[in-house]
Amino acid sequence: MNATSMTVAGARLEWNPADRGRIAMFSLIAAEASIFTIFVVAYVFYLGKSLSGPTPQDVLRVPVFYTICLLSSSVTIHFAAKSLRRGGVLRFGALWLATITLGAGFLYGTGTEWYRLIYKERFTIGTNLFGTTYYSLVGLHAFHVVVGLFVLSIVMAFTLLGSVRSEHAERIDVLSLYWHFVDVVWIVVFTVVYLMGR
Amino acid sequence: MSTDAIARPSAALAPRPIVARLHDWVTTVDHKRLGILYITFAMAFLLIAGVEAMIIRMQLIRPHNDFVSPQVFNRLFTMHGTTMIFFVIMPVLFGFANYLIPLMIGARDMAFPRLNAFSFWMTCFGGLLLYFSLVGGNGLYGAGNAPDVGWFAYAPLTSQTFSIGHSTDFWILALLVSGFGSIGTAVNIIASVLCMRCPGMTLAKMPLFAWLNLVMGGLVILAVSPLTAAQIMLLVDRYLGGHFFDTQAGGSAVIWMHFFWVFGHPEVYILVLPAFAFASEIIPVFSRKPIFGYSVMVGATVAIGFISMSVWAHHMFTVGMSSAANNFFVISTMAIAVPTGIKIFNWLATMWGGKIEFRTPMLFCIAFLFQFLIAGLTGIMQGAAPFDWHLGNSYFVVAHFHYVIVGGILFCLFGAFYYWFPKMSGKMYSERLGKLHFWLFIIGFHLTFDFMHIPGLLGMPRRIYTYEPGRGWDTWNLIVTIGVFFQAAGILVFLGNLVWCYFRGKAAGSDPWDAWTLEWSTNSPPPAYNFATLPVVKSRRPLWDLKHPADPDWKYE
Numbered sequence: 001m002n003a004t005s006m007t008v009a010g011a012r013l014e015w016n017p018a019d020r021g022r023i024a025m026f027s028l029i030a031a032e033a034s035i036f037t038i039f040v041v042a043y044v045f046y047l048g049k050s051l052s053g054p055t056p057q058d059v060l061r062v063p064v065f066y067t068i069c070l071l072s073s074s075v076t077i078h079f080a081a082k083s084l085r086r087g088g089v090l091r092f093g094a095l096w097l098a099t100i101t102l103g104a105g106f107l108y109g110t111g112t113e114w115y116r117l118i119y120k121e122r123f124t125i126g127t128n129l130f131g132t133t134y135y136s137l138v139g140l141h142a143f144h145v146v147v148g149l150f151v152l153s154i155v156m157a158f159t160l161l162g163s164v165r166s167e168h169a170e171r172i173d174v175l176s177l178y179w180h181f182v183d184v185v186w187i188v189v190f191t192v193v194y195l196m197g198r
Numbered sequence: 199m200s201t202d203a204i205a206r207p208s209a210a211l212a213p214r215p216i217v218a219r220l221h222d223w224v225t226t227v228d229h230k231r232l233g234i235l236y237i238t239f240a241m242a243f244l245l246i247a248g249v250e251a252m253i254i255r256m257q258l259i260r261p262h263n264d265f266v267s268p269q270v271f272n273r274l275f276t277m278h279g280t281t282m283i284f285f286v287i288m289p290v291l292f293g294f295a296n297y298l299i300p301l302m303i304g305a306r307d308m309a310f311p312r313l314n315a316f317s318f319w320m321t322c323f324g325g326l327l328l329y330f331s332l333v334g335g336n337g338l339y340g341a342g343n344a345p346d347v348g349w350f351a352y353a354p355l356t357s358q359t360f361s362i363g364h365s366t367d368f369w370i371l372a373l374l375v376s377g378f379g380s381i382g383t384a385v386n387i388i389a390s391v392l393c394m395r396c397p398g399m400t401l402a403k404m405p406l407f408a409w410l411n412l413v414m415g416g417l418v419i420l421a422v423s424p425l426t427a428a429q430i431m432l433l434v435d436r437y438l439g440g441h442f443f444d445t446q447a448g449g450s451a452v453i454w455m456h457f458f459w460v461f462g463h464p465e466v467y468i469l470v471l472p473a474f475a476f477a478s479e480i481i482p483v484f485s486r487k488p489i490f491g492y493s494v495m496v497g498a499t500v501a502i503g504f505i506s507m508s509v510w511a512h513h514m515f516t517v518g519m520s521s522a523a524n525n526f527f528v529i530s531t532m533a534i535a536v537p538t539g540i541k542i543f544n545w546l547a548t549m550w551g552g553k554i555e556f557r558t559p560m561l562f563c564i565a566f567l568f569q570f571l572i573a574g575l576t577g578i579m580q581g582a583a584p585f586d587w588h589l590g591n592s593y594f595v596v597a598h599f600h601y602v603i604v605g606g607i608l609f610c611l612f613g614a615f616y617y618w619f620p621k622m623s624g625k626m627y628s629e630r631l632g633k634l635h636f637w638l639f640i641i642g643f644h645l646t647f648d649f650m651h652i653p654g655l656l657g658m659p660r661r662i663y664t665y666e667p668g669r670g671w672d673t674w675n676l677i678v679t680i681g682v683f684f685q686a687a688g689i690l691v692f693l694g695n696l697v698w699c700y701f702r703g704k705a706a707g708s709d710p711w712d713a714w715t716l717e718w719s720t721n722s723p724p725p726a727y728n729f730a731t732l733p734v735v736k737s738r739r740p741l742w743d744l745k746h747p748a749d750p751d752w753k754y755e
Binding site: 015017018019020023024027028030031032034035036037038039042045046049050051124125126128129132133136140 | 309310381384385386388389390392393394395397398415416419420421422423424426427428430431434435438439440441442447448449450453457460
């Protein structure tokens with residue numbers, strides 16, 4: 001008996017398995033979401049439990065502009081992927097660059113905020129429980145933005161070299177899922193840290 | 199055989215130099231080779247962690263023994279627990295999943311072969327990192343070398359104050375690194391099962407093995423990630439001056455317990471679901487009946503997956519939670535016994551009226567059924583919070599979870615080793631040595647772990663390096679230690695059997711068990727491409743259909 005005889009002769013089957021890249025990305029996002037959940041739980045659990053100052057009300061300012069930057073990058077990456085699917089590589093490149101710029105703008109915002117907190121307010125990760133939970137939660141998110149920007153930049157480099165074509169639209173879609181996830185996490189972090197926590 | 203004809207010419211070539219062959223193994227992305235690498239890696243660590251267990255038991259053989267010092271004893275039980283969970287059982291189960299899933303679902307490889315290799319090497323280096331602590335753990339302080347904080351490393355024992363040197367850091371990094379490997383493997387298993395099945399194999403026609411490993415993959419994703427997060431927090435505390443688990447600065451030691459057990463309890467199901475997967479393949483074949491209640495088995499598996507995420511704090515009844523929390527975790531713990539009980543009844547119903555063949559894999563699975571039932575019953579005892587207040591942190595707990603892991607999981611694993619060894623090696627194991635292994639191990643197992651419950655009930659706490667005579671614990675501890683030697687002898691017979699038969703065994707042929715799943719339709723060992731042409735299936739037992747064209751399964755499913 002061999003493998004060939006496994007095939008039922010003449011059987012024509014409709015067989016369209018799910019895209020493995022998409023499934024893998026959803027699995028990765030689920031894993032990342034659990035990591036963030038633990039950090040968010042720690043942040044909320046320790047709210048107001050610091051034994052010494054400063055408190056969130058003392059030092060945090062709501063980063064409205066940079067939040068708008070990051071959230072609009074989700075819009076640009078969505079339309080970038082859409083243009084690639086329709087074959088508009090040039091339009092894709094422009095929107096992709098806009099996504100990277102907006103993401104980098106957000107990262108700059110986190111940088112200036114941390115600079116102000118560390119150098120002006122003398123508030124570090126070791127100051128109190130609020131410092132520990134704040135820097136680790138916002139830092140973990142910023143780390144994901146850095147990773148996202150790194151991967152987006154690789155795609156940008158390939159686009160400039162002319163090797164991204166419309167048949168890669170599916171992969172770009174899968175990659176954009178990750179960027180959307182980074183944005184959704186920011187909505188949660190923003191709500192917990194800057195709206196609830198203050 | 200068409201595949202054989204393709205495989206033969208390469209065998210006739212002169213053997214390649216050993217460096218080239220080793221290079222092939224190191225750079226391989228083939229799921230079968232990676233599976234064997236996982237299994238070999240786990241077997242090496244099984245020997246190490248087994249020797250650690252033997253030293254622990256030697257120390258406890260009589261009161262006031264001084265075989266090892268208290269410091270060494272702490273390191274031994276920490277390393278034994280960490281190694282067994284993270285570097286023996288998880289990798290060996292991942293190894294079997296890697297090897298068998300593509301063969302069972304009729305695919306040529308996993309969904310992401312390179313991710314697969316990456317995950318293996320992360321796990322491998324995680325294990326090496328843990329044992330590198332013996333060299334590097336001292337740090338500048340001349341502190342102890344191996345981690346000695348216990349496998350669940352409760353705060354504040356892990357803070358810089360109480361764990362000087364680097365031993366705890368090696369523990370953290372080992373688990374962090376191997377955790378990335380586990381998540382990678384889980385992503386791969388999920389993507390493979392969902393996307394790589396051969397034509398005709400709908401989700402409802404998959405072997406139960408694939409179903410259980412799919413749920414296991416989901417649990418790894420949701421449970422190992424919190425561990426990763428907790429380890430990052432611990433690193434922040436130890437290196438950046440954070441206060442997550444620093445009670446002096448308002449931090450909470452209890453939240454570490456929650457974060458650890460949010461991982462730790464689903465982890466038990468991560469380990470036991472693949473064991474169920476082995477039993478669900480082996481029991482039907484040796485009962486000569488299809489599995490009883492396939493869809494109920496799938497449903498029970500998914501139910502276990504969900505409920506297992508909400509039982510973690512039954513490890514923490516003695517911490518002093520609110521009575522609402524205690525009630526919730528008692529009820530959820532009792533609830534998870536229901537789908538598990540359904541599974542046991544389904545396996546029994548599969549055997550009922552079957553033509554049972556008592557081959558070595560089946561013997562191990564039958565022992566598993568009885569032992570896992572007892573392990574579940576002692577689990578229910580401790581799942582009741584008031585009873586747990588008396589037994590918490592005693593040897594009863596140690597006996598219970600070893601009953602699950604050794605009596606349940608390890609017995610299934612041995613069954614799996616004997617069942618698939620002919621497929622992986624192409625050789626048949628020695629049935630006589632297999633049965634000798636079974637009897638040695640079952641005697642050793644029951645001597646050790648049955649009698650371990652009793653000193654626990656008599657109040658002997660776990661993790662003590664010695665004890666006073668005259669408390670009624672002496673004889674029980676002696677019996678427990680004697681059992682260990684039977685188990686060790688069993689393990690040596692097992693390894694000897696596999697190694698000897700790999701070189702000298704009789705050829706097994708492609709289908710020695712007259713089995714029904716796709717892995718038995720290709721050669722033993724399977725060629726690199728698994729299947730010459732991708733199979734097309736119509737039922738859950740494609741090989742039955744092939745062997746009985748007059749009475750195929752798909753007429754009834």
